[in-house]
Amino acid sequence: MNPLTRTGVPAPAAPAPPPDTPEAVTPLMEHAFTQAPIAMALYDRDCRQVRANDEMAYISGRTEDETHGRLLTDLLPDPPLNELARQGAQVMRSGRPARADVRVTVPGEDRERAWTTFLTPVEDGAGRPLGLAVAALDTTREYLARRRLSLVNEATARIGTTLDLARTAQELADVTCGRFADAVTVDLLDSVLADPVLADARPQDAPVTALRRVAQRATHGAPPLPRPGRRAVPLAPRSLPARVLASGRATRFHLGAHAGPCRWSSGALTFDESTRGDGIHSVLAVPLKARGQVLGLAQFARSRRSGPFDEDDALVAEDITARAATCIDNARRYTRERAVAVTLQRSLLPARPATQNAVDVASRYLPACSEAGVGGDWFDVIPLSGTRVALVVGDVVGHGLYASATMGRLRTAVRTLADLDMPPDELLTHLDDLVLQNQREQHDPGAPGSFDELCATCVYAVYDPLTRTCVMAAAGHPAPVLLTPDGDARFLDLPHGPPLGLGGLPFESREVSLPEGSVLALYTDGLVESADHDIRHGGDRLLRAMAGAADSLEETCDSVLDTLLPEKPGDDVALLLARTRALPGDRTRTWELAPDPSAVADARALATRQLTTWGLDDLVFTTELVVSELVTNAIRYGAAPVRLRLIHDTRLICEVSDAGHTAPRLRRARTYDEGGRGLFLVAQLTDRWGTRYTPDGKTIWAELLPAA
Incomplete structure (x- = not known):
């Protein structure tokens, strides 16, 4: 029954008003207000609600009838919405519109949404306030986009600040935890963390064997994370990490209501879905890939107080993890190169000082911290003829394998030149020529670290315990320190x-x-120069440290390093300490011989008597043969004066000097040759022999070991 006519016949339809009349526009405006996708509400002069559309009723969780006539402060009593109520009252008083950005969770939803709210005063034609219009625009998508972009920018700045692999992984967890996920873990392939000299990352199509957790972080209120284990955890072929690593793509995993929340499982490096309680409901697993290789897996998890991961979150996670994976791969490559460089450098340095009695030595070599890289510092102790010893410390400019390899070549060259008994200045001249020759041979302007950039410093010292003198020369190297007795x-x-x-x-x-008893300190500039002070200040500290040195050279080395070096030195450090000894005068005898063949017999007799005095009767026969051959060669092929010197140290040293500059040559005599066997006999009867040149001629020397 029609309520208007109270009959069963429908009332005739009223004629529609013209479309441009107020009667036609008003219903249209009413429908537009009610059905608008933007939440809108109207308040009177007292900030009491007059109207609210359907969207506003939805986001407030109350119908229009429930909110009609309520004060704005009553409708929005809790933060952060109470700030809107305060701004609404301010707009009514000032007549100026305002804008506010708030984030709230709509009743019935489990994810926070962002709203941009406009508060506009409503005025009549004379400008008198009539009320307040409130419109709330859902800007969650734009807000999340800005937040993700900000996260990516922050990740770019904060991830990869060092070349430490574990720290880089932890930086990934620190950046993303809280702003992107409630819990984050980073697991790396065990092969990536294995011996850096031998290990390499896994090709993408290779089977996964085991992962090791290296970094993790969780926000307050998230399920607790197990501590990273020291052992690698094998992966089951069908496990979540194994499937993600095999696919090479980010994978989202949501737990339904029937499964309940889950917790972290240390045994599987993922989640245990059977565990109930206050845990995680959404997981995003992303493989760490760099340069076509899989390095590990990053897992992000959200608890019930955060919404589930969506496709946009997966894209952001892939972007961040790709940047982190590149940094981790750089750290891995650097760690491997540094380990190779350290291994190479330590293999080139002397494992223990060479046996000699001219000086007592102690040494230290410390590579730079991981951020700086291994350099080209080296030291050496080289026994020379006549009980002398050469002390060497050098430094190749630069770091890495190139510097270590260059250091090895220079150390070998110094040893070769030292065997020729060159004076220090002449040795450095030949070493300089060698460096220049390498530059010319290896010159490649387009290659980084090419030999045209090679530069090195070196100090070379030769100490003689017989004369108690030291001859030294330096090539751009810090001056040695002398500590007197x-x-x-x-x-x-x-x-x-x-x-x-x-x-x-x-x-x-x-x-x-x-x-006798003086201490020489040879070192590289890394000991006295650092970022917080110059070499002059470091030199003063070195002098003070040496002045308070202990009797033990080993303790002095440790004390100097502890005093001068920071916790993480920025450059390699080589330190060589040598305490001088002196050979007593009764351990050496020198005779000048007539340049006549008859002097050979006199030389044998003099040598025999001296060996008897020293108690070296077991060497008399061999020494007679060696002296005969060396003196004969000096008289026959050399020039006067001819001298014979015997030195009794831990071994017997025979030296024959003359004024000639002709070098002796060892050759193999034929069966019927009458001569040419002298030096061959000397080489067979002695432990070692050689020649050294002096300003006055040359000296042929030979060393004989006493019977044990």
């Missing part, structure tokens, strides 16, 4: 030659008398 420490004033590799500039030697 009375405790006075000072830098030695050496001619400062140019670094190796410049060419065309001379080197000079200087001879210094050293009392």
Whole structure:
């Protein structure tokens, strides 16, 4: 029955008003207001709600009838919405519109949404306030996009600040935890964390064997994470990590209501779905890939207080993990190169000091911290003829394998030149020529670290315990420190030659008398120079540390390093300490011989008597043969004066000097040759022999070992 006519006949339809009349526009405006996708509400002068559309009723969780006539402050009593109520009252008083951005969770939903709210005063034609219009626009998508972009930018700045692999992985967890996920773990392939010299990352199509957790973080209120285990965890072929690593793509995993929340499982490095309680409901697993290789797996998890991961979250996670994977791969490659460089460098340095009695030595070598890389510092102790010893410390500019390999070549060259018994200035000149030759042979302007950039410094010293003098020369290297027996420490004033590799500039030697028991300190600039002070300040600290040195050279090395070096030195450090000894005068005898063949018999007799005095009767026969051959060669092929010197140290040393400059040559005589066997006999009867040149001629020397 029609309520208007109260009959069963429908009432005739009222004629529609013209479309441009107020009667036609008003219903249209009413429908537009009610059905608008933007939440809108109207308030009177007292901030009491007059109207609210359907969208506003939905996001408030109350119908229009329930909110009609309520004060704005009553409708929005809790933060952050109470700030909107305060701004609404301010808009009514000032007549100026306002805008506010808030984030709230709509009743019935489990994810927070972002809203941009406009508060606009409503005025009549005369500008008098009539009420307040509130419109709320859902800007969640834009807000999340800005937040993701900000997260990516922050990840770019904060991930990869060092070349430490574990720290880089932890930086990934720290950046994303809280802003992107409630819990984050980073697991790396066990092969990536294995021996850096032998290990390499897994090709993408290779089977996964085991993962090791290296980083993790969880927000307050998230399920607790197990501590990273020291052992690698094998992966089941059908496990979630194995499937994600095999696919090479990010995978979202949501737990339905029937499964309940889950917790972290240390045994599987993922989640245990059978565990009930306050846990995780959404997981995003992303493989760590760099340069076509899989390095590990990053897992992000959200608890019930955060919404599930969506496709946009997966894209952001892939972007961030790709950046992190590149940094982790850089750290892995650097760690491997550094391990190779350290292994190479330590193999090139002496494992223990060479046996000699001229000096007591102690040494230390410390590679730079991981951020700086291994350098090209080296040291050496080289026994020379006549009980002398050579002390060497050098530094190749640069870091890495190139510097270590260059250091090895220079150390070998120094040893070869030292065997020729060259004076220090001449040795450095030949070493400089060698560096220049390498630059010319390996010159490649387009290659990084090419030999045209090679530069090195070196100090070379030769100490003689018979004369208690030390001859040394430097090539762009810090001056050695001398600690005298009375405790006075000072830098030695050496001619400062140019670094190796410049060419065309001379080197000079200087001879210094050293009392027995003096300590020489040779070092590289990493000991006295750092980012927080210059080399002059470091040198003063070194002098103070040496002045308070202990009697033990080993303890002195440790004390100097502890005093001068920071926790993480920025450059390699080589330190060589040598305490001088002196050979007593009764351990050496020298005779000048007539340049006549008859002097050979006199030389044998003199040598025999001296060996008897020293108690070396077991060497008399061999020494007679060696002296006969060396003196005969000096008289026959050399020039006067001819001298014979015997030195009794841990071995017997025979030296024959003459004024000639003709080098002796070892050759194999034919069956019927009458001569040419002298040096061959010397080489067979002695432990070692050689020649050294002096300003006055040459000296042929041979060493014989006493019977045990």
